[in-house]
Amino acid sequence: MAEQRGTVGGPVLTEWFATKDLHKLDVYESLGGYSALRKVVKEMTAGQVIDEVKASGLRGRGGADFPTATKWSFVPKDHPGPKYIVVNADESEPGSAKDRYLMENSPHMLVEGAAIASFAIGGHAAWVYIRGEYDLPFEMLRDAIAEARAKGYLGDHPFGTDYPLEVRLYRGHGAYICGEETALLESLEGKRAQPRSRPPFPAVKGAWGMPTAVNNVETLSTVPWIMRHGGAEYAKRGTEKSKGTRMVTVSGDVQKPGNYEIEIGVTYRHIIEELAGGPIPGRKIKVFWPGGSSAKVLPASMLDTSTDLDGLKALGTMGGSGGIIVMDDSHCVVKGAARLLRFYAFESCGKCTPCRVGGNWAVRTYDRILAGQGSQLELGILERVSDGLQNGRCLCGLGDAAGWVIESTMRHFRNEYEEHCLHNVCSVEAALVNA
Amino acid sequence: MSVLSEHLIEEIRELPAKYPQPRSAVMPALDLAQEEAGYLTPEAMSEVAAALNLDPGYVEGVATFYTLFHLEPVGKHRFYVCTNLSCTLRGATDIVEHVKSAIGVHEAGELSKDGFFSYEEVECLGACEYAPVMRLDHRYEKDLTANKIDALIAERRSPTKAAVAHAPLPSPLPEGERAKPKPRARKPKSG
Ligand SMILES: Cc1cc2nc3c(=O)[nH]c(=O)nc-3n(C[C@H](O)[C@H](O)[C@H](O)COP(=O)(O)O)c2cc1C
Ligand code: SF4
Ligand code: FES
Numbered sequence: 001m002a003e004q005r006g007t008v009g010g011p012v013l014t015e016w017f018a019t020k021d022l023h024k025l026d027v028y029e030s031l032g033g034y035s036a037l038r039k040v041v042k043e044m045t046a047g048q049v050i051d052e053v054k055a056s057g058l059r060g061r062g063g064a065d066f067p068t069a070t071k072w073s074f075v076p077k078d079h080p081g082p083k084y085i086v087v088n089a090d091e092s093e094p095g096s097a098k099d100r101y102l103m104e105n106s107p108h109m110l111v112e113g114a115a116i117a118s119f120a121i122g123g124h125a126a127w128v129y130i131r132g133e134y135d136l137p138f139e140m141l142r143d144a145i146a147e148a149r150a151k152g153y154l155g156d157h158p159f160g161t162d163y164p165l166e167v168r169l170y171r172g173h174g175a176y177i178c179g180e181e182t183a184l185l186e187s188l189e190g191k192r193a194q195p196r197s198r199p200p201f202p203a204v205k206g207a208w209g210m211p212t213a214v215n216n217v218e219t220l221s222t223v224p225w226i227m228r229h230g231g232a233e234y235a236k237r238g239t240e241k242s243k244g245t246r247m248v249t250v251s252g253d254v255q256k257p258g259n260y261e262i263e264i265g266v267t268y269r270h271i272i273e274e275l276a277g278g279p280i281p282g283r284k285i286k287v288f289w290p291g292g293s294s295a296k297v298l299p300a301s302m303l304d305t306s307t308d309l310d311g312l313k314a315l316g317t318m319g320g321s322g323g324i325i326v327m328d329d330s331h332c333v334v335k336g337a338a339r340l341l342r343f344y345a346f347e348s349c350g351k352c353t354p355c356r357v358g359g360n361w362a363v364r365t366y367d368r369i370l371a372g373q374g375s376q377l378e379l380g381i382l383e384r385v386s387d388g389l390q391n392g393r394c395l396c397g398l399g400d401a402a403g404w405v406i407e408s409t410m411r412h413f414r415n416e417y418e419e420h421c422l423h424n425v426c427s428v429e430a431a432l433v434n435a
Numbered sequence: 436m437s438v439l440s441e442h443l444i445e446e447i448r449e450l451p452a453k454y455p456q457p458r459s460a461v462m463p464a465l466d467l468a469q470e471e472a473g474y475l476t477p478e479a480m481s482e483v484a485a486a487l488n489l490d491p492g493y494v495e496g497v498a499t500f501y502t503l504f505h506l507e508p509v510g511k512h513r514f515y516v517c518t519n520l521s522c523t524l525r526g527a528t529d530i531v532e533h534v535k536s537a538i539g540v541h542e543a544g545e546l547s548k549d550g551f552f553s554y555e556e557v558e559c560l561g562a563c564e565y566a567p568v569m570r571l572d573h574r575y576e577k578d579l580t581a582n583k584i585d586a587l588i589a590e591r592r593s594p595t596k597a598a599v600a601h602a603p604l605p606s607p608l609p610e611g612e613r614a615k616p617k618p619r620a621r622k623p624k625s626g
Contacts, residue, residue, distance in 0.1 A: 003577075005564045082455065094519045094559040132503045133515070133560055135573040173462055174502035176558060190458035192500040208455040251521035251563035258564045293520060293559075323563065325521055339520055343558055 002104030002136065006259030007275075011237065012225050012245045013218070014261045017105050023140050025147040028108040034153055036227035037112045040119055041161050046077075049120040053223065055231025057243030062088050062179075062216030063292065063320045063397075065242075065309045068223075074203035075121040075211045083123035084212045086188065086202075087114050087220060089130040089137070090172055090179040094293035094343060095323025098247035099217035101259040103130075103137035106221070107144035113220035115154060115165045116227060121213055125166045129184050132173045141169060176347035180396045181214040183349065194349045195396040218247055218322075238264040242309040246322055250276040253283060253328035262307060264319075269303040272326055283328040287412065291320025293340050294401030296408035297333075317408070332428040333413040334420050337405050338366035344402035355399035358389045362406060374421035382406050382417075438478045443471050447486040460487055461497050465504055474505040502557070510546050510553030512591050514538075515570040516579075518556045521563035526579075530567045531556060533581045537588055551591065 008017035021027045028034070040049055054069035075083055087110065091099040103110055114126035130138055145167050148154045158165045175193050177183045182196035185207050206212020222244065226234045235243045242264045248271055251257045255277030262271060268290060272278065279285050285300045290307075296317040298305060305311070309319045327336055345359030362385045369378050389403030410417055419427045437444070447464045451457030464487055468479045475498050477491075484491040498504040514534050518527045531554070535541065538552040546553050562568045565577030576587060 091561045092559060095521055095563055096559075097561045097563050100561050131561065132501075133557075133570055135570075136575070170459070171462070171466070172501075173466070173504055174557075175500060187462075188459060189456060190461040190497065192497055208459075210455075249564055251566055252524045257521075257566065325524075325563075327524060331524060336520055336524075339518075339523055343519060347558065 002101075002140075004101075004105065005257065006101060006249075007261040010245065010261030011263065012234070012261065013102060013109075013221055013247060014105075015225070022106050023104075023108070023144065025108060025144070025151060028106065032228060033108055033224070034112055034148075036224040037115050037153060038159050040116050040227060041158050041163050041165070046120050046122050049116065049227070052231045053120070053226060056226045056234035057231070057238070057241075058219065058222055058226065058234065059242065059309065060216055061218035061222075061246055061322065062181075062214075063093070063294070063318070065313075065319065068215065068219055071203070071213050071215070072117065072120050074201070075123075075213055076204070077122060079122075079211050082125065082208075082210050083121050084207045084210055085114055085117045085121065085123060085126035085220075086181075086185065086207055086212055086214045087126060087128040087217060088179065088181060088184060088214055089128050089134070089217045090184060091134075091217070091321075092131055092176040092179050093321040093323055094340065095249060095251055095289055095325040096292050096321040097249040097251070098259045098322055100134060100137055101249075102217055102221050102247065103134070104140060107137070107140040108148065109221045109224055110141065110217055111144050111148055111154075111167050113223040114167050114215075115158070116223050117213065117215060117220055118165055118167075119163065121211075124164045125168060127168050127170055127188060127207065129170050129172060129178070129188055131178070132171050138169065138171060145169070175349075176343075177349045177396075177398060180398065183396070184214065185212070192349075194351045197395060239306070239308045239311075242307075242319075246307075246319070248307075248322040248324050250324045250326065252288075252326040253280055253285070253331065254278065254326050255280060265306055265308050267304050267306055268298070268324070271307070271324060272303065276324075276326070279326075279328050283330055285326055286329045286331070287327050287333060287409075289323070289325040291318045292323035293325065293343070294318075294397070294404065295320040296404045297412060299412045330428065330432060332426050333409050333416050334366070334369065334426075337409040338363075338370060340405045341366055341402060344398060344405070348398060348402075352393075352395045352399065354388050355394045355402070358385045358399070359402055361385050362402065369417075369420050372424045374424070376422065378421050379410075379417060382410060386410070437482055438472060438476060439468055439482045440471060443467055444482065444486050447483060451487060457487065458489070461489065461494060462501075465494070465498055469504060474508050476506075507544065508546065509544075510538075511551050512572055514552070514554035515557045515560070516554060517558070517560045517562075517566070517568050519559040519563075521559070522566040522568060525566040527567040529581075530569070530579050530584070533584055537584055552588070 007014045016031050050069050058068045059065045118126045156164045172178050178187045178193045183193040187193040202212045238244045245263050249259050260275045287297050312319050341362045345363045348355045348359050350356045365381045386403040386406035389399045419425050450460035464483045468483050472479045480494050481491045484494040534554045538547040567579045
């Protein structure tokens with residue numbers, strides 16, 4: 001059993017997490033596990049499965065919020081060759097750890113969800129691309145798949161039917177960009193992971209040239225619950241347009257970091273102050289990243305923002321991967337942004353110039369600023385670089401994300417940037433020394 | 436003289452059949468080679484390429500793209516210390532300094548005197564709720580403190596506790612099944 005730091009016994013995803021040995025097939029099954037897959041392969045058509053998921057309103061939890069049923073329906077029904085579900089288990093977005101939490105605690109939930117998804121698109125194999133550092137989740141999935149195969153729930157005749165279903169594993173080897181779905185497909189095909197230009201979209205030409213739907217771990221882990229209880233039941237939770245529950249990872253300057261299952265629509269204040277225990281005693285929250293390091297930051301004055309996906313979009317930020325990074329008044333925003341830019345520059349795959357060059361420009365500029373050599377010039381460079389990275393100038397979202405970190409931290413914490421650049425002081429550190 | 440063992444080459448030759456297209460075998464194959472050789476030398480990569488009927492330059496191109504492939508010797512126990520934002524907020528910078536002094540090295544990648552240890556700063560490990568975090572011997576070590584690091588090092592230095600520190604390695608193969616190593620053909624003893 002994996003260690004747990006977060007919700008157990010939540011409404012949907014973590015419903016059974018308090019049960020010991022949930023990772024074992026007999027325990028998972030005793031609670032109702034695999035009843036959804038059984039029903040799907042024995043009693044339903046692919047179209048009915050898609051309709052049920054459509055009724056749930058489920059949107060992808062990998063970052064882009066795309067409706068899951070719609071994605072599946074893009075996969076051509078009449079394609080003669082293989083079609084694939086590819087599970088994105090590459091989770092490497094700074095601040096996000098929820099897919100690991102789900103896989104470690106309930107690997108069968110993902111296996112079941114991936115098999116249902118394969119059935120829904122008329123495919124027979126799901127490939128799980130899992131980041132190489134995730135040794136424990138890999139082992140748990142490997143064992144779960146072996147158990148399901150031995151029991152006859154996967155294989156040539158799942159539950160005695162003639163609809164073959166397989167779930168296979170593929171390990172990544174350390175590259176954030178593999179989380180981007182087309183880079184992931186390149187990697188799965190044994191290549192350097194550089195995003196593809198679209199079209200063609202993966203639904204038409206994906207893994208090994210075949211129609212493919214790429215889905216996040218959490219997205220697919222939600223599917224068995226939806227099939228057990230019905231899409232309408234899931235849609236009762238959440239907000240008008242953002243249905244259901246989701247996982248968030250809270251990390252950084254809080255008392256109880258962890259993975260929490262929330263009903264979409266609760267506020268960040270609720271998550272950070274209630275669930276995650278609020279700030280470290282004596283400190284004040286200054287800023288938070290609402291959906292992974294790639295989501296534009298919000299200052300603490302906006303803690304009452306709802307987790308509604310469209311509401312976040314309207315604010316120019318996003319729910320993203322659900323990774324909430326909290327920073328308090330003892331930490332410098334400029335340093336935090338500099339650290340993230342180093343990340344984006346390092347992880348750039350190098351395919352397009354604005355991202356490859358812009359990221360490194362930003363890193364060098366931050367280095368100068370933090371070495372006390374900043375000036376008005378550096379502020380101007382950061383603004384230009386940030387602009388150059390955004391608005392479709394890059395092939396994939398990594399470039400935009402790097403730009404958003406610069407832009408949003410500068411917008412809300414202009415004073416910290418100016419003090420660094422124009423007066424060569426870190427007001428945060430100065431305050432700590434004087435305290 | 437080949438650098439990879441005969442049975443490993445055989446195992447690599449059987450990999451392509453496990454995938455819809457043979458090229459997908461390149462990463463699992465490099466993984467096996469790295470596990471056996473410790474790191475990927477040009478010779479090892481050429482042998483992988485030959486076994487998979489690929490161009491050696493292509494194989495090297497893949498190996499250099501991914502951070503978990505090592506092209507230089509690494510310590511037997513490598514500390515992959517996360518220094519991304521959530522870990523830095525909770526003291527990762529001090530953790531790196533402590534690791535450096537505890538294993539006696541000046542920079543990332545450098546081997547400790549006994550060749551046992553090295554460290555590397557890595558990006559988010561996806562375990563931010565346990566920050567600061569590192570990966571060591573295929574396991575995550577969480578909520579790191581200086582004392583914890585000292586204990587991890589001591590465990591690995593002491594031969595009696597060594598067993599604890601060598602958790603069974605997960606197989607790099609897709610299904611986690613390893614072909615049983617075939618016994619190497621021995622030269623018949625003369626005389
Ligand atoms: C730079 C970048 C990194 C990404 N990383 C991940 C990731 O680690 N995991 C993930 O599920 N999606 C990630 N995504 C989103 C995927 O491209 C894709 O939208 C997602 O896997 C689709 O699954 P969903 O519809 O279930 O959300 C990333 C996107 C970008 C641009
Ligand atoms: S934006 Fe960056 S990571 Fe994405 S394709 Fe371009 S260079 Fe590669
Ligand atoms: S930032 Fe260190 S594990 Fe995520």
